[in-house]
Amino acid sequence: MYFSPNIRCDLDIKSNKRSHHTEQNGEDRLIVRRGQPFSLVLHLKAGSPEFNPEETSFTLIVETGTVHYTKVSFGLKDSTDDKEWSASASKAPGNTVALNISSSPEAPIGLYSLSLLQQGQSTSLGAFVLLFNAWCPRDAVYMRSETKRQEYVLSQHGLLYRGSATRIHHKPWNFSQFEPGILDICLKILDEGLNVVSDTDQDCSERRSPVYITRVLSAMINSNDNEGVLVGEWAEFEDGVHPSTWIGSGDILRQWADSGPVCYGQCWVFAAVDCTVSRALGIPCRVVTNFSSAHDGNGNLLIEKMYDEDGERLEDPDSVWNFHVWVESWMARPDLEQAGFDGWQVSDATPQETSEGVFCCGPVPVSAIREGELTKKFDAPFVFAEVNADVVEYVKLSTGDFVKFSGSTDSIGQNISTKAVGRDKRRDITHHYKYPEGSEEERRVFEKAQHRNKLQKKGKEPGLRIKIKLAKNMVVGSDFEVYAVLANNCMVAKSCSFMLYARAVRYNSTRGASCGFISDTVTVTPGEEKLLFLKLKYSDYGKVISPDRMIQLTAFVNDKENREYHKAEKLIVLDEPDLEVKLTGEARVGQPLTAELCLLNPLPEALQDCSFTLEGVGLTQEKPITIKYQEAKASVQLSPREAGFTVLLVDFDSDKLKNIKNFIPMVVMSDALSPSLNTIAMT
Secondary structure (H helix, E strand, O other): OOOOOOEEEEOOHHHHHHHOOOHHHOOOOEEEEOOOEEEEEEEEOOOOOOOOOOOOOOEEEEEEEOOOEEEEEEEEOOOOOOOOOEEEEEEEOOOEEEEEEEOOOOOOOEEEEEEEEEOOEEEEEEEEEEEOOOOOOOOOOOOOOHHHHHHHHHOOEEEEEEEOOOOEEEEEEEOOOOOOOHHHHHHHHHHOOHHHHHOHHHHHHHOOOHHHHHHHHHHHOEOOOOOOOEEEOOOOOOOOOOHHHOOEHHHHHHHHHHHOOEEEEOHHHHHHHHHHHHHHHOOOEEEEEEEEEEEOOOOOOEEEEEEOOOOOEOOOOOEEEEEEEEEEEEEOOHHHOOOOOOEEEEEOOOOOOEEOOEEOOOOEEHHHHHHOOOOOOOOHHHHHHHHHOEEEEEEEOOOOOEEEEEEEOOOOOEEEEEEOOOOOOEEEOHHHHOOOOOOHHHHHHHHHHHOOOOOOOOOOOOOEEEEEEOOOOOEOOOOEEEEEEEEEOOOOOEEEEEEEEEEEEOOOOOEEEEEEEEEEEEEEOOOOEEEEEEEEOHHHHOOOOOOOOEEEEEEEEEEOOOOEEEEEEEEEEOEOOOEEEEEEEEOEOOOOEEEEEEEOOOOOOOOOOEEEEEEOOOOOOOOOEEEEEOOOEEEEEEOOOOOEEEEEEEEEEOOOOOOEEEEEEEEEEOOOOOOEOOOOEEO
């Protein structure tokens, strides 16, 4: 039977998207996941012979690629094969043919064309987008748990963790991977990667591998080597958006698609956008925060800190960020040719160091980091140091000599955090990255990884001990007192200089201006304690702190007579004021819903140039809403356009207080059964 080209193809978009978990992408085109059948209906021209599969032969052709193409041809079978491209057909009601097509679970992802070839005549049947499939056991990104697939592939809302290891704050984020136009932008990111320029054929073929895609994304989300998505900046933001202002990925990706690299991003923004693109392409992904994160500049797995004799930090290639954020992506690692390294893989789009000549990092198995397997691809030594480096501290004497006075084997890599599955709670995953600090297993792994410059954990030997104590309530705008405690555990008295510094600091440990200092010369008898108090006033710190609202305290003791030096540090993360978000009305599609917004100003001065920015999937169209007010109070009317669960994110900015955020979840109903939200509020 010959029927080409007298056919019309119905891609059955609605039904296919429902079975392929892509219905959130909208109904304008076919989007399916690989390794899983999808169905089409061929409408034959009136008067055509009745379809008989035993008497009909034709070939289907799928093609993907931009300059060079990957092309696969396949004929009809009795049933589809879940291991390769295949198709089966059967007669359907009316003069129609039901066509089932199954893609290979190892097919490259991307935009495909589909055509039918019969007796030398080719007929286009349409186009579709093929994604990775976490629901397919044969796909490299297969994830067994449905609740985890819902969280790591389908959820458009998340929490990012910032602050310090002892004062962890969450920041809401809209990933927006299913918003209109976002998937096309994600595919555009792949098309503009460096590998496309250097080897188009290889790039098209390699898109079958989530390892390859993840590495491309870690390079393309930053713009250091190409026209990637975000420009990193940690100091001056006058000609762009401060990284803390962003509340979602959608606006960033649209700006990049329209006009190129977007100013500006820092680690949590790079990671959140990376997570959006990964989820959009079908790779299970989550954002992870490592507190006290080491940046090992010389690759020796040690963080070497240098100080002068007054306790002031000297410049050196190593640093310890108060926190650093990356992503984990779920996939098999057949490229490592060794069992035990499938599962979560670390990749990092923040441009810190080059890897194979490009600013990218990973993917590297989390299990390889835990076991100290530093030969596993990619960038295992750098990631290992971020969570497990040892710290050595030196004083540089006036003679130019260095004296080692302190060290730590347990301060790096604390409270590694990600959002819990299905809940707006923090989950600690430190144990995924390393054995308990100080345990035999942890030391064994470190020593296996290092081979040199080993530090042995020390017991509490007699000597001077120093620690810092903080006030209980440290809200930005308030004055509060901190103090250092110097204890003498020696059998003899000690005379020394005792200093307490306060300095503004950014989250990546970049030091700002001083906001407090006090010193004293003390004699401490055996068993005695001396206290050194420092009052931190808003009039001093308010002028110098960054939007990170962090102050680094350093207590330093210099016993010059005995050439002894002692130091303690404590990071203050000032508490944010409350931003109240209250909804009134019914959350129903097409009906007005009012958001009442109010910020309680904790500062001893009035706020000027106030603005609220709101963003929510299905609530604020395709771009955030920004409204400016003269006071820190506003009422904003929304009109939900999509039914289902969503989250409204709110950001407040002013001349003196910036980047104050909150969020409120809601369920938008499509009919009269919509629940009243008159009393829903979140502070």
